[in-house]
Amino acid sequence: MNNRIRAKLVTTTLSAALLFSAVSASIPAAWNAQTASAAASTSLSAGQALIKASVSFRTAPSTSALRIKYLKKGEQVSVLSQPNSYWYQVQDSTGTTGYVSSQDQYITVGSLSPGGGNTTNPSNPGNSGGSGSVPSSSSVEKVIAAGMSYLGTPYEYGSDRNTTKTFDCSDFVRQSFIDGVGLKLPADSRGQGSYVKNKGNAVTDWRKLKRGDIMFFMSYKGTKASAYSGVNKSTAAxxxxGIYLGDGKILHTYSKESGGVTISSIEGTHWEYRFLYGGSALN
Incomplete structure (x- = not known):
């Protein structure tokens, strides 16, 4: 073989080797990028999610609902339920509950338990309260999602139980359970209180309530705890x-001035001082 042919063969072999080396190097890089992305999603525990891009955090599963804030890229949230194919109900690191778009450009979700809800109670961990069986988290979340969809609905005392245009407190609670799980509670708050108490799981310490429990209150006497100190709550009417959300929050409606269906804090307010008892209507 002459020197010219030998040189040509060496050049061709070297070029092929360099090309193969470059292609081989690029394949692991691309594969590793895909693997890292998949690992990020599979590393999320059940019921957890990672915010992939800034997204609106709203009070109800609707683009017309009030925006609580924007969730930032990289935040981790707890998924509480999925009321429909467009929205997740989630809880952020501060304990605030709201709704975000379910589009995968905004959120990556870990595995959910059957029924779309968490098998644990992320908003009230380790706080069982009451007695008897524990209602399924999916039923609780369906009731809460139904109630949240009415945020801002106007208040009307003695509202018509056959419409959802306005609510008083017991009408709102009743409609949330009808919409969420098909349970028709008594039409007034005292009847609903008896219904819950007769189930034998009522508690008088609101901190022992479970998410989705109904809370019952006596009449307003003022904003200070001292206004309620001499009241015998065991006989108070x-x-x-309203519906307990966990994290010291209640979903309810009580006046036109408050804006209708709303979320209120309990601790250190007249809601805490007026509280009589609460419990589940589902078990």
């Missing part, structure tokens, strides 16, 4: 109720 119920004048108001």
């Amino acid at each position: 119920i004048s108001h109720d």
Whole structure:
């Protein structure tokens, strides 16, 4: 073989080797990028999610609902339920509950338990309260999602139980359970209180309530704890109720001035001082 042919063969072999080396190097790089992305999603525990891009955090599963804030890229949240194919109900690191778009450009979700809800209670961990069986988290979240969809609905005392245009407190609670799980509670707060108490799981310490429990209150006497200190709460009449969300929050409606269906904090307010008892209507 002459020197010219030998040189040509060496050049061709070297070029092929360099090309193969470059291609081989690029394949692991691309594969590793895909693997890292998949690992990020599979590393999320059940019921957890990672915000992939800034997204609106809203009070109800609707683009017309009030925006609580924007969730930032990289935040981790707890997924509580999926009311429909477009929205997740989530809880952020501060304990605030709201709704975000379910589009995968905004959120990556870990595995959910059957029924779309968490098998644990992320908003009230380790706090069982009451007695009897624990209602399924999916039922609780369906009731809460139904109630949240009415945020801002106007208040009307003695509202018509056959419409959802306005609500008083017990009408709102009743409609949330009808929409969420098909349970038709008594029409007034005292009847609902008796319904819950008769189940034998009522508690008088609101901190022992579970998410989705109904809270019952006596009449308003002022904003200070001292205004309620001499009241015998075991015999006081119920004048108001609402749905406990966990984290010291109640979903309810009580006046036109408050804006209708709303979320209120309990601790250190007259809601804490007026509280009589609460419990689940589902078990």
